[in-house]
Amino acid sequence: MSVLVFIEYKNKVSKAALEAVSYGSKIGKVSVVTYGNIDSSELEILGKYGAEKVLVHKGISSSNDQQITKLVAAAADQENSNVIVLAQDQTGKSIGPRIAAKLSAGHISGAIALPDTSNGFVVKTNVYSGKAFAHISVNTPIKVISLLANSLPPEMNEKTAQIVDFDADLGDARITVKEMKTQGEGIPLPEAELVVSAGRGLKGPENWGIVEELAESLGATTACSRPVADIGWRPHHEHVGQTGIAIRPNLYIAAGISGAIQHLAGVNGSKVIVVINTDSEAPFFKAADYGIVGDAFEVLPKLTEALNNFKASQN
């Protein structure tokens, strides 16, 4: 099969991009399409994960849904692609369905596994906010797959990527970007493998130092529950849950969060959940792998210390 992977390059090749390329290379021969004024040497890494060709459109610099859709459609046409893969991130949510509609392709949104081709083309996806999975069958000649972050770790598949300029008429940008307000440093939450999160149990924004220290020791990204974001203790982009961001890290540590069903909907894709709460009846313990009934103010610093000792012993 011929696979086209769309990636976005924003100062670096993201982990989500490597996941998509690695995923694609397990389905077939991968060409990648991207845009922007990118130095070829920056894209060579895509070859290590299975890309054989990288098409770069240098005529646009920011993501516009209609232009990107035309770009991917033109590349798919040139490469005779049967399968189009992209990350189910903010850009992917904007353009994945557009591309599918343009190509009259069946769209699999939120894929978490490779296609099963033993009987047609069926992909497992996340539904009911992580409370269930659906196996979606697509029979159209072209298939579009939007891949959830942290579902399949990127694996090396050494190829040499040929990096070529790609030109196509993309029309005008009908959405004008006036301003970009950057939020947070470090690993974005949806891509983070390790997440430390806290809720109202922390009693006030001034107490987040112990959360941040644990996150720093782990190399984790910080998150929070909805009430904490709503009252302004923490920025909104940290809010995980039903109405915030849904994440599926390898490790989710929750301190002072009771575990309302709406919070669980955002985190139940986590591989391992650690819950720290003073209330042994907190519903979150039912979803936890490891539980500590205790005061976050005491437990978090002890955990940070234990981790620091562990890291020191590993060196």
Next chain:
Amino acid sequence: MKLLVCISKVPDTTSKINFVDNNTKFDESGVQYIVNPYDEWYALVRALELVEKHGGTVTTITVGTNADDPTIRKALAIGANDAVRIDANPNDPFFVAKQIANYASKENFDIVLTGKETINYNGSQVGGMVAELLDLPYVSLATKLNVDGETATLERDVQGGIEVVEVNTPFVLSAAKGMAEQRIPNMRGIMAARTKPLKVIPADSQEDLSSVVKFELPEAKSGCKYIDPENMNELVDLLHNEAKVI
């Protein structure tokens, strides 16, 4: 202003998720249906606020069967002027998008609003597909929307931050948290909703491009292992050697 808000029904957020018929159908027994929160709290309420300020109408559109009528009436009770239901089972996002696009293409709406996703399928698909079928710009994951004449200014979630964008009407958007606050319908709204127009129209022919083969529930957690709060070395050891996540 003429606004179209896409509404779908979903199981209440606290519903127990189970499947029947060999895991091919959602188990509806005892399930309470609600308007998809992103469609209601954010898309519909913001549309109503805009019309209250600038004048105009808010129409809701739903692809569904008469089982959807109670949730459509709820949207009318909150304040939509009228409703359209395309009479069909919504099994495939492209099918749904095609019906909505066909209807919208005849009506000259200034903005078509959807929620960012439904809480049952989480697909985030219909808005983008409608936009492509209508050849309109699509502002996804919008958290703020203001309109001045033919120009709309929006904020949207993008990788690493928030983008402030400008777009001319007509366009399509998907609404995320931040757009508006939930409104509880009052008695007058509920009474008025009973007589507001709910037009049922037959679906146009369109093949489904995807289908659900089966559903599956995640494996139950094997149970929580409790660790002494004084013994965080044990937790670190378990995370490293047993869970292998650090």
